[in-house]
Amino acid sequence: MPPNGHALLSASASDRWLHCPPSARLCELYEDKGSDYAAEGTDAHTLCEYKLRKALGMEATDPTENLTWFNQEMDECANDYVAYILELVEAAKETCADPVVLVEQRVDFSRWVEQGFGTSDAILIADGTMHVIDYKHGLGILVSAVENPQLKCYALGALELFDGIYDIDNVCVHIVQPRRQNISTFEISKDDLYRWADEVLKPTAELAFTGNGNFLCGEWCGFCKAKNECRARAEANLELARYDFKLPPLLSDEDIEDILSRVDALVSWASDIFQSQIYQRGCRYPDGQRCGL
Numbered sequence: 001m002p003p004n005g006h007a008l009l010s011a012s013a014s015d016r017w018l019h020c021p022p023s024a025r026l027c028e029l030y031e032d033k034g035s036d037y038a039a040e041g042t043d044a045h046t047l048c049e050y051k052l053r054k055a056l057g058m059e060a061t062d063p064t065e066n067l068t069w070f071n072q073e074m075d076e077c078a079n080d081y082v083a084y085i086l087e088l089v090e091a092a093k094e095t096c097a098d099p100v101v102l103v104e105q106r107v108d109f110s111r112w113v114e115q116g117f118g119t120s121d122a123i124l125i126a127d128g129t130m131h132v133i134d135y136k137h138g139l140g141i142l143v144s145a146v147e148n149p150q151l152k153c154y155a156l157g158a159l160e161l162f163d164g165i166y167d168i169d170n171v172c173v174h175i176v177q178p179r180r181q182n183i184s185t186f187e188i189s190k191d192d193l194y195r196w197a198d199e200v201l202k203p204t205a206e207l208a209f210t211g212n213g214n215f216l217c218g219e220w221c222g223f224c225k226a227k228n229e230c231r232a233r234a235e236a237n238l239e240l241a242r243y244d245f246k247l248p249p250l251l252s253d254e255d256i257e258d259i260l261s262r263v264d265a266l267v268s269w270a271s272d273i274f275q276s277q278i279y280q281r282g283c284r285y286p287d288g289q290r291c292g293l
Contacts, residue, residue: 021213092126107157
């Protein structure tokens with residue numbers, strides 16, 4: 001484990017470093033400041049773990065009084081998460097007399113990713129199928145389980161632990177995101193998962209760990225610590241400058257469609273740069289005036 005306890009190539013950031021391998025080392029230059037959103041998510045996961053353990057008859061201590069961000073909504077979300085997993089367990093019992101449920105299971109996928117480890121919120125193993133369930137407390141971004149690299153990394157780590165013990169043919173990964181009324185699932189055969197790990201994950205992780213590969217910007221930049229100063233992101237957004245921004249009648253329909261498809265990314269990038277400047281200048285606009293915050 002790295003000295004700070006955080007993996008360079010974490011599963012949670014895998015969507016970014018799989019698309020943009022050198023971003024992993026670049027992000028090392030930035031301090032991990034955390035956020036209220038992350039702290040709230042941590043509290044929510046702690047509550048989910050407690051409620052699930054209690055529902056499964058496992059020993060558990062109520063953490064509620066120690067949760068800074070606890071509220072009724074969080075309590076209801078945790079209940080929804082537990083109810084979903086209990087439904088999976090009951091469904092598994094139709095074909096398996098004694099399904100196995102593991103809560104907050106540490107997994108190691110370092111066979112494919114240097115220092116690759118993480119913690120799966122819940123794992124359910126029944127005849128032929130292993131389920132990997134991940135809780136998301138975020139409200140802003142809808143998370144899909146389809147080809148989700150974080151969950152596939154967790155599934156690989158779980159297979160490292162249990163593939164030799166249980167007869168597993170398929171893996172089904174689940175995203176439970178109650179605040180977005182989002183339940184997303186994706187099933188993949190064990191053989192296809194191993195093939196992805198060998199052909200895509202391992203070689204890309206090797207590039208990322210050594211700081212090699214090509215920079216590539218996209219929606220995965222959202223949580224990148226280097227997004228404000230990243231030259232590749234700046235160049236991609238400034239490509240819009242090739243348009244003179246003439247009146248729309250002087251542009252072709254294709255030009256207008258191309259511009260509009262880039263506007264959200266351009267606005268997001270400009271906002272990130274602006275906020276970074278405010279922070280660096282002590283809450284002042286770039287022209288020196290107070291921002292009024």
